[in-house]
Amino acid sequence: MSQSSDPSESSTPSSPKDSISPKVLEVCNVSKSFPGVKALKGVSMHLHAGEVLAVIGENGAGKSTLMKILAGVQEHDSGEVLVDGEPVRFKGVEDALAKGIALIHQELNLADNLDVASNIFLGREPLKFGLIDTSAMREASNEYLQKVGLKVNPAQTVSELTIGHQQMVEIAKALSINARVLIMDEPTSSLSQHETEQLFVVIKDLAAKGVAIVYISHRLGEVRELANRVTVLRDGENAGDIVREDINHDRMVKMMVGRDVSQYYALEPRDTGEVALKVDNLVTPQHPKHTLNFEIKAGEIVGVAGLVGAGRTEMLQTVFGITPALSGSIFIGDQQASIQSPRQAIHHGLALVPEDRKQQGLILEMAVRENMSLASLKRDQKKGFLNRSKEQEISRQMVADMKVKTPSEMQEVQYLSGGNQQKVVLGKWLAMHPKVLFLDEPTRGIDVGAKQDIYKLMEKLAEEGVAILFVSSEMEEIIGMSDRALVMHEGCLTGELKREELNEEAVMQLATGATLPSH
Amino acid sequence: MKKIYGILSIFIVVCVLTAMMSPSFATPFNIERLILRTSLYGIISIGVAFVIITSGIDLSIGSVICLIGCGLPWLLIKMSLPLPVGLLIVIVASVLIGLLHGLLTTKLKLQPFVVTLCGLLMYRGITRGFTGDQTQGFGKLFESLRWIGTGRIAIPGVPLETFGIPVPFFLLLFVTIVASIFLNRTIYGRYLLALGRNEQAARYSGINTDLMIILAYVICAGLAGVGGVLFILDTNSAQPADFGNFYELYAIAAAVLGGCSLRGGQGTIIGVVIGAALMQVLRNMITLVDWIPTHIEYAVIGAVILVGVMADEVVKRVAAARRAAASKG
Numbered sequence: 134m135s136q137s138s139d140p141s142e143s144s145t146p147s148s149p150k151d152s153i154s155p156k157v158l159e160v161c162n163v164s165k166s167f168p169g170v171k172a173l174k175g176v177s178m179h180l181h182a183g184e185v186l187a188v189i190g191e192n193g194a195g196k197s198t199l200m201k202i203l204a205g206v207q208e209h210d211s212g213e214v215l216v217d218g219e220p221v222r223f224k225g226v227e228d229a230l231a232k233g234i235a236l237i238h239q240e241l242n243l244a245d246n247l248d249v250a251s252n253i254f255l256g257r258e259p260l261k262f263g264l265i266d267t268s269a270m271r272e273a274s275n276e277y278l279q280k281v282g283l284k285v286n287p288a289q290t291v292s293e294l295t296i297g298h299q300q301m302v303e304i305a306k307a308l309s310i311n312a313r314v315l316i317m318d319e320p321t322s323s324l325s326q327h328e329t330e331q332l333f334v335v336i337k338d339l340a341a342k343g344v345a346i347v348y349i350s351h352r353l354g355e356v357r358e359l360a361n362r363v364t365v366l367r368d369g370e371n372a373g374d375i376v377r378e379d380i381n382h383d384r385m386v387k388m389m390v391g392r393d394v395s396q397y398y399a400l401e402p403r404d405t406g407e408v409a410l411k412v413d414n415l416v417t418p419q420h421p422k423h424t425l426n427f428e429i430k431a432g433e434i435v436g437v438a439g440l441v442g443a444g445r446t447e448m449l450q451t452v453f454g455i456t457p458a459l460s461g462s463i464f465i466g467d468q469q470a471s472i473q474s475p476r477q478a479i480h481h482g483l484a485l486v487p488e489d490r491k492q493q494g495l496i497l498e499m500a501v502r503e504n505m506s507l508a509s510l511k512r513d514q515k516k517g518f519l520n521r522s523k524e525q526e527i528s529r530q531m532v533a534d535m536k537v538k539t540p541s542e543m544q545e546v547q548y549l550s551g552g553n554q555q556k557v558v559l560g561k562w563l564a565m566h567p568k569v570l571f572l573d574e575p576t577r578g579i580d581v582g583a584k585q586d587i588y589k590l591m592e593k594l595a596e597e598g599v600a601i602l603f604v605s606s607e608m609e610e611i612i613g614m615s616d617r618a619l620v621m622h623e624g625c626l627t628g629e630l631k632r633e634e635l636n637e638e639a640v641m642q643l644a645t646g647a648t649l650p651s652h
Numbered sequence: 653m654k655k656i657y658g659i660l661s662i663f664i665v666v667c668v669l670t671a672m673m674s675p676s677f678a679t680p681f682n683i684e685r686l687i688l689r690t691s692l693y694g695i696i697s698i699g700v701a702f703v704i705i706t707s708g709i710d711l712s713i714g715s716v717i718c719l720i721g722c723g724l725p726w727l728l729i730k731m732s733l734p735l736p737v738g739l740l741i742v743i744v745a746s747v748l749i750g751l752l753h754g755l756l757t758t759k760l761k762l763q764p765f766v767v768t769l770c771g772l773l774m775y776r777g778i779t780r781g782f783t784g785d786q787t788q789g790f791g792k793l794f795e796s797l798r799w800i801g802t803g804r805i806a807i808p809g810v811p812l813e814t815f816g817i818p819v820p821f822f823l824l825l826f827v828t829i830v831a832s833i834f835l836n837r838t839i840y841g842r843y844l845l846a847l848g849r850n851e852q853a854a855r856y857s858g859i860n861t862d863l864m865i866i867l868a869y870v871i872c873a874g875l876a877g878v879g880g881v882l883f884i885l886d887t888n889s890a891q892p893a894d895f896g897n898f899y900e901l902y903a904i905a906a907a908v909l910g911g912c913s914l915r916g917g918q919g920t921i922i923g924v925v926i927g928a929a930l931m932q933v934l935r936n937m938i939t940l941v942d943w944i945p946t947h948i949e950y951a952v953i954g955a956v957i958l959v960g961v962m963a964d965e966v967v968k969r970v971a972a973a974r975r976a977a978a979s980k981g
Contacts, residue, residue, distance in 0.1 A: 167977030479858040510839040
């Protein structure tokens with residue numbers, strides 16, 4: 134993510150020469166279909182030892198299908214997959230693992246009730262007299278933990294680790310089976326800036342040792358920093374390859390989307406109105422030692438930056454009534470409001486698009502329409518009965534306005550892509566016409582096209598007078614979208630940066646606890 | 653409607669099989685009894701369905717039936733309370749029990765399994781206590797009240813001695829219609845289905861999930877109370893030691909057969925009623941058919957429920973696989 138490193142520095146990878154490095158993995162003209170949909174139509178790619186290959190594309194482009202085939206989760210219909218020049222067909226994950234190909238999912242696959250060592254050796258535990266040799270297992274794990282630079286006790290329960298550390302455990306696990314190809318699917322979506330940088334160090338290190346890495350990400354800045362090459366997929370087909378020297382943001386986006394995308398974010402200054410939300414000496418239950426003070430005006434987009442654990446989500450949840458404040462006051466407009474539950478928050482015109490859309494934002498088994506209306510059922514009710522016509526109207530309008538890609542409004546949202554799911558969550562709240570909209574990591578795990586849609590939507594709402602407060606771990610997003618940015622550190626608001634002052638260094642200073650010289 | 657084709661077909665098949673295997677099945681008397689028992693078990697099954705939809709469970713239903721079923725005659729006869737007072741007390745008792753279950757699971761975050769298991773033990777114990785473990789009944793008294801349980805309404809053109817629709821059936825009809833409308837057409841029904849699938853997301857969307865869950869437990873205990881009254885009116889003799897024993901299992905089985913997943917967020921009221929009917933026809937089949945020994949009743953019922961649920965799972969997976977592929981790539 135950092136733009137300060139010179140591409141010619143030794144810390145960045147240099148392209149391995151084709152004639153020297155063998156092709157560890159090759160995909161030739163592979164196709165895969167599911168009932169009703171052709172996910173892959175003759176896709177090809179190759180990978181050398183020690184190479185970092187980025188695979189990018191919008192959601193639905195076929196990236197995850199391709200990765201599942203490589204990892205043994207699915208079988209391809211036609212074409213060839215070659216490992217070290219020999220054709221293979223994986224019937225299951227064990228086959229892929231046996232050939233040294235490991236997939237690290239976006240949603241981690243760890244048994245979080247077990248300890249680190251048990252996870253690393255899951256299914257291959259060292260035995261002594263038929264029982265698990267725990268001490269040998271823990272000793273052996275240390276070797277792999279060292280390789281990924283993770284300093285944790287192998288006896289520690291995984292659920293107690295941060296997501297960043299959990300991810301490192303997954304990588305350590307892949308290394309312990311001598312993975313020669315590591316496929317990483319959106320690895321940084323739950324990581325803070327700092328953890329992302331740590332991960333990059335590990336990836337570059339592994340590449341230098343000869344491990345081939347396939348890196349799937351929507352964060353093009355990361356691709357630019359890490360990748361030797363980029364393969365672009367679009368609608369199940371190859372849309373181009375880019376070598377390191379030619380990697381740039383616009384080119385990648387253009388290939389992914391197939392059309393010219395001139396600007397990621399709009400940068401016009403906005404007119405703001407009255408104070409929409411004011412928070413006065415608010416104390417959250419999770420960080421009782423700090424008080425929060427800030428205000429947002431109507432029509433403003435305020436970003437909240439900080440490292441993981443800074444307390445940003447907790448702050449949103451307190452103002453929204455999920456974990457009510459221990460003390461302090463909240464003012465909506467100029468009226469003081471008592472917010473002890475989400476119901477009350479909604480009553481006062483607040484809305485929250487939560488961090489975890491699957492667990493907190495959506496009822497996955499319910500249809501698009503039913504999710505869209507969930508918050509507004511009470512308002513639109515006919516004496517306790519469902520107002521089906523209003524529900525249909527809202528759903529139709531939102532799907533059209535926000536371009537939600539779904540076969541029908543009755544489709545269960547669990548089958549939608551991440552970006553479209555997020556649009557459904559947004560649609561639910563927009564149907565309530567909120568005065569203040571909170572967004573917690575609104576574009577996490579979402580493809581470029583959908584991200585743009587959400588940014589445009591945020592701007593449109595701001596123009597209509599909605600006050601927007603959004604939490605993000607993506608520096609580009611904070612810098613690009615915010616009129617003002619608040620920065621938090623360990624539960625405390627360390628500072629505020631106006632648009633002119635917004636740069637990565639300033640944000641990082643405040644996010645790591647330093648305070649800027651008074652300005 | 654699609655959701656009940658499965659259970660409806662199984663039900664029809666079992667009815668036809670039983671009719672073929674035993675001449676006593678399709679007689680007016682037997683059908684009358686079947687309708688009566690379906691009505692009684694159907695009402696309590698509908699109650700537990702609400703709780704199961706919230707992904708909870710209520711194991712105390714049988715004991716509530718015991719408490720109310722033994723309590724009502726005891727109040728009216730042993731304590732000589734007037735009828736309205738007696739009825740009011742049992743209604744309040746049922747609602748309070750539901751409130752207790754609901755409050756303990758929502759405010760104290762206790763597990764429904766544990767709370768209602770304790771209820772199962774306590775309510776029966778309390779009943780055995782205040783009745784002195786004596787059999788309760790109305791004897792020859794309260795004939796007009798008893799008509800609600802034992803009366804029959806004639807179909808035009810058919811003499812009452814031959815066949816009449818048991819009065820509780822109309823109660824079942826009423827409860828089914830009200831419950832179905834509540835679940836499918838009101839915002840509260842939608843709230844219950846949503847929170848049953850994902851309580852957190854429901855709460856984040858502004859739904860008062862605690863209140864809805866408490867409501868579900870009150871409905872369940874309330875309908876169990878109604879069931880208790882109907883059961884005693886029918887049998888007119890209740891032993892506190894075993895009145896209502898295991899009834900919760902029949903209720904839960906009917907709910908599950910009717911499409912209520914124990915994971916919550918699913919179910920149709922009609923399905924539950926058909927499930928209850930199926931259970932009663934199965935029991936009937938075991939009793940009437942000679943070569944099925946009656947002592948394997950539980951085994952047969954258990955097996956049928958298992959097969960029914962398995963078939964349901966398989967169908968769901970096939971449908972899900974199709975839809976998943978249609979959307980993503």
